[in-house]
Amino acid sequence: MSVLVWIEQNQSGLVASSCEVLGKAREIAGQLGVPVVAAVVGADSTAAEAARVYGADRVLALVSPLLAQYRLSGCVAALRLAAEHAAATVILTAATIRGREVAATLAHQLGAGYAPEAVDLGVETGRLVAVRSIYSNNLLVDVTFTSAVQVASIRPRSFPFPATCSTASPVVLLDPGLAEADLREQLLATRNTDNGEVSLADAAIIVSGGRGVAQNPSQGFALVAELAGVLGAAVGASRAAVDAGYIPYKHQVGQTGRTVKPDLYIAAGISGAIQHLAGMGGSKRIVAINPDKAAPIFEKAHYGVAGDLFQVLPALTAELKKRLGR
C-alpha cells in the first residue's frame, strides 16, 4: 500500500501546487504507516530528478517518448501503471485543470471514489477523509470513501510548499509501453499566456483592483500592477472591474472567477460583494483600501485604509520600494 502523488509539469517545470500536495502526502502516509510515492510522467527522467528533493520514499518516472507532452489518455495510462506498481490506496493530484481531469479519469478506471478540489486532508481509522469546500466556498463537507482506492485533487495553496530533504529519493524508471494508437488527443500547439506574470492560483501575495478605479481605469490598474510588481504579487480584480472591461477575466477573483488563498490579499477600491468575499475570504491577511468605511470588504479585512486608491497605492509602492530596497 502507498500514497501516490502525481507531480505535474508545465511549461515552467514542476507545478508548485503538486509539490504542496506531496508535502501533505508525507504526513498522510505517516499516519497510515505506508510509503509516499511520487509519480512523474514525461519523455525522460529530468523532472523525476527534480522531484527527488521533496521527501517521497521513491519517485516513479513514467517514461515514454509519447509522453513528451501532456496528453490526458497517455498520462492516465502511465499513472495507472504507477498506481499498480505502488499498490496505491490513496492517489492525490493538485486541482489544476489537468490535475482534475487526470484524477477523475484515473479514479473512474480504478473504481475509486473521488473528492474533487479538496482543501484539507486527514486520516481516520486508516481511511482518508477529504474536506471539500462547496456552494462556492459557503459550506464545507467531509468526504469519506467506501472504495479500496481513494482519490482526491487538492486546491492550490491548501498546504505549504514542502521543505527540501537532504537525502534524495530513489528513482524507479517505468515504461508504460504506450503506442500512439492508445492516445486519443493530438496536441497541435501550445502558447504561454502568462507573459511572465505571477498566477493567481499560486501567488503568495495578490493585489486586486475593483470599481474604485473607475475614474481612470487604466491608471488605476497600472497602480495595482506597480504595487504587485514591487511585492512579486499577482494582479487580481473584482467581477465589477472585469465586467466593466477594465481588465481581462483571467484576473477575476470570486465565485465566478478564481478562489485564492494567498498569505496577503490587498483589495484596492473593492467594496466586497459577497461573491468576491467567497473567493478570497480564506486569505491569511487581508488589507482593504476604500474611501467608504462602511464597505463590506472591511468586515473581512485585518487592516483597513479609509482612503482613495489613487493616493494610497502609490504611497504604498514608494514605501515598499524604500523598505524592501527594490
Add this chain to the structure above:
Amino acid sequence: MKIAVLVKQTPDTAELSRVAAEDVRSGQIKAPLVINPWDEFAAEEAILLGERYSATSVAISLGLPSAVDVLKHALAMGVGAATLVDSRSLQGGDLWTTASVLAAAVQAEGADLVLTGRQSVDDNSGAVAAGVAAYLGWPLVSAVCQIVEIADNQITVERLIEGAQERIRVPLPAVLSVNKEINEPRYPSFIGIRKANKASIPVVSAASLGVAAESARTQWRNLRKPEERPQSCHWIEGASAAEQAARLVDLLLAEKVI
C-alpha cells in the same frame, strides 16, 4: 451531428451564502433556483455549433421535477430539444452516479458531442464532464475556450490551462467542458420563452435508461458553514497617504507576510 448539453439547476449565485447546511442535507433548498451559470456557456455554444454545422441539439438535466425550468431556459435560448432525468430515485448517490446516468441519457439521445459547463456553483466538483466521458469511453477536453473546427469526424479546440493555451484535436464522439471565455450567452427572447413554455419535455428515470444503481464510493459527512473568524478591522490612521503606507508596511513586515 447531434449535440447534448448537460445543464444543472442550482441556487442563484447571489443566494449561495444564504444556503444552510441543513437545507443541503434535506435537499430542500430554499433559495431561488436557476440554470447553473457555467452551463449557459455550453448551451450557447451548442446553439452556435448548430448554426455552424447544421447540428441538432438537446439539453439534458438530471434533477428534481423543478429542473424542468432550466431546460425551458435552454429551449428559450434556442437549444432544439430537452429531456429531464428524474433524480429522485438516486438519493445517496455520488458523482459517479450522476455521471453514469447522464452518460446513459446521452447515449439514449444518440448524441456525438457533449458540452457542459466547467463546474456547478453548488457541488463545485467539475468532475461530471470527465465522469461522463469515462462512462461513455469518449475522449475528454476540459476548459475549452474555443471550438476551432469540426471536420473529418474530429473536433479541434483551444483550451486554457494555468499559464498556457493548448490546441487539441480529438476524434468524435467526444465530451467537452467549456469556459466562460468561449462565448457570451444570449438572453432568451420573448418568442423563445413562449415556445419553451409550450414545449413538452419528456421525463425519464434512471431505470428506464437501463442504469442500475451503483453503491456510492464516497459519502458526505459533517456538512457545515466554515468557521467565521472573529474579525475586527484594524484601521490604519495617518495624516497623509504616505504616513498610512508607512504604518501598514510596518505591520505587514512584523507579520512576515511580505
